[in-house]
Amino acid sequence: MPEVEVNGTRLYYQQTGAGPDVVLLHAVTSNQAVWVFSGLVEALAPDFRVTTYDMRGHGASGRPATGYTSAVMADDFRHLHAALGLAPAVLIGHSFGGVVGMHTAALWPACVAGVVLSDSFFPGLKHVEPNFGKMSIWGDLRDTFKKVGVELGETVDFARLFRETASLTADRMKALEDIYGAFGRGWLRQLPKLAETTCGADVLSEAGLTADVLAGTDRPVVALYDEFSPFLATCRWLQHHLPRCTAEIIPAAKHLAMLDNTAGFTDAVKRHLNRLVDQT
Structure with a gap:
C-alpha cells in the first residue's frame, strides 16, 4: 500500500x-x-x-x-x-x-x-x-463491553474507551474479539493504540x-x-x-x-x- x-x-x-x-x-x-x-x-x-x-x-x-x-x-x-x-x-x-x-x-x-x-x-x-452523549450506538458498545466486565459509562467518552481497551487482559480481549468477529477484530485492536494519543478529547x-x-x-x-x-x-x-x-x-x-x-x-x-x- x-x-x-x-x-x-x-x-x-x-x-x-x-x-x-x-x-x-x-x-x-x-x-x-x-x-x-x-x-x-x-x-x-x-x-x-x-x-x-x-x-x-x-x-x-x-x-x-x-x-x-x-x-x-x-x-x-x-x-x-x-x-x-x-x-x-x-x-x-x-x-x-x-x-x-x-x-x-x-x-x-x-x-x-x-x-x-x-x-x-x-x-x-x-x-x-443535547442527547449526543447518550446516543444508542454508545449504548450498544457499553452493553457489549459489560459482557466482559468492563464499564464504559453512560455517556460517550472516547478517551475512556481507549484506556479501558488498553487495560484489557488477553482473555477479555479475546472474548470481545469473538463477539465482534473478523471485521470488528481489526477495529478493536487499534483502540489501545489511540490511548497513547490525545485523539479521544480532540x-x-x-x-x-x-x-x-x-x-x-x-x-x-x-x-x-x-x-x-x-x-x-x-x-x-x-x-x-x-x-x-x-x-x-x-x-x-x-x-x-x-x-x-x-x-x-x-x-x-x-x-x-x-x-x-x-x-x-
Missing part, C-alpha cells in the same frame, strides 16, 4: 478507478478498510478515481501523540491532496470523517468540489443535539468549526442521515442553514449505513455524486 508523509505523519492510501476525484474519509476508530468491506470503492471505481486513506492514528498510518482535531485532519488532507495531484474532489465522510470533510471545505475550498456526509455529529452543533473539540463557519460553507453538501440516527436534528439544521445542502434519509440504519443498508447507501451516494459532478 503506497504512503505519503504530510505534517510529519505517514499516511497510507489506496487509489483505484478513473474519472472525477472522490475521496472517502472514515470515522474515528475506523480505517479505510470499511469502504472496501462495504463495497463502495468497487461500486464507484468504474466512474470515478477513488482515493481512500487511513487518517493519522488509524489503520496503518502513523500515530503521533497529538493533532486529532478536525482542523489538523483537514490540513492533513490538504497536503495529501497536493501530494497526490488530485483535482477538486468530492469528499465522502462517515461520522467524524464528515466533520473533517466540512472543515476542509471551510478552510481549503479549492480542494473540495462537494461534501457528502454520512451521519456526522459536529461538536460545533452540540447545542442542537475529536470532540469544536476546533474552529463553529455553527457560523458551517453555515458559511459555499460548497454543495449532501447530508445523508440514517433513519434511526441520533443526529437527525443536525441533519435538519444543516438543511436549513447551509446555502447548498440536500438531505436524504437512509432507511433501516442507525449510524453505519454503509453496513446496515449497503444497497440503499451506495445507491444514494452514486445518485448524489453524479449530480454533484454534473454541477462542476
Whole structure:
C-alpha cells in the first residue's frame, strides 16, 4: 500500500478507478478498510478515481501523540491532496470523517468540489443535539463491553474507551474479539493504540468549526442521515442553514449505513455524486 508523509505523519492510501476525484474519509476508530468491506470503492471505481486513506492514528498510518482535531485532519488532507495531484474532489465522510470533510471545505475550498456526509455529529452543533452523549450506538458498545466486565459509562467518552481497551487482559480481549468477529477484530485492536494519543478529547473539540463557519460553507453538501440516527436534528439544521445542502434519509440504519443498508447507501451516494459532478 503506497504512503505519503504530510505534517510529519505517514499516511497510507489506496487509489483505484478513473474519472472525477472522490475521496472517502472514515470515522474515528475506523480505517479505510470499511469502504472496501462495504463495497463502495468497487461500486464507484468504474466512474470515478477513488482515493481512500487511513487518517493519522488509524489503520496503518502513523500515530503521533497529538493533532486529532478536525482542523489538523483537514490540513492533513490538504497536503495529501497536493501530494497526490488530485483535482477538486468530492469528499465522502462517515461520522467524524464528515466533520473533517466540512472543515476542509471551510478552510481549503479549492480542494473540495462537494461534501457528502454520512451521519456526522459536529461538536460545533452540540447545542442542537443535547442527547449526543447518550446516543444508542454508545449504548450498544457499553452493553457489549459489560459482557466482559468492563464499564464504559453512560455517556460517550472516547478517551475512556481507549484506556479501558488498553487495560484489557488477553482473555477479555479475546472474548470481545469473538463477539465482534473478523471485521470488528481489526477495529478493536487499534483502540489501545489511540490511548497513547490525545485523539479521544480532540475529536470532540469544536476546533474552529463553529455553527457560523458551517453555515458559511459555499460548497454543495449532501447530508445523508440514517433513519434511526441520533443526529437527525443536525441533519435538519444543516438543511436549513447551509446555502447548498440536500438531505436524504437512509432507511433501516442507525449510524453505519454503509453496513446496515449497503444497497440503499451506495445507491444514494452514486445518485448524489453524479449530480454533484454534473454541477462542476
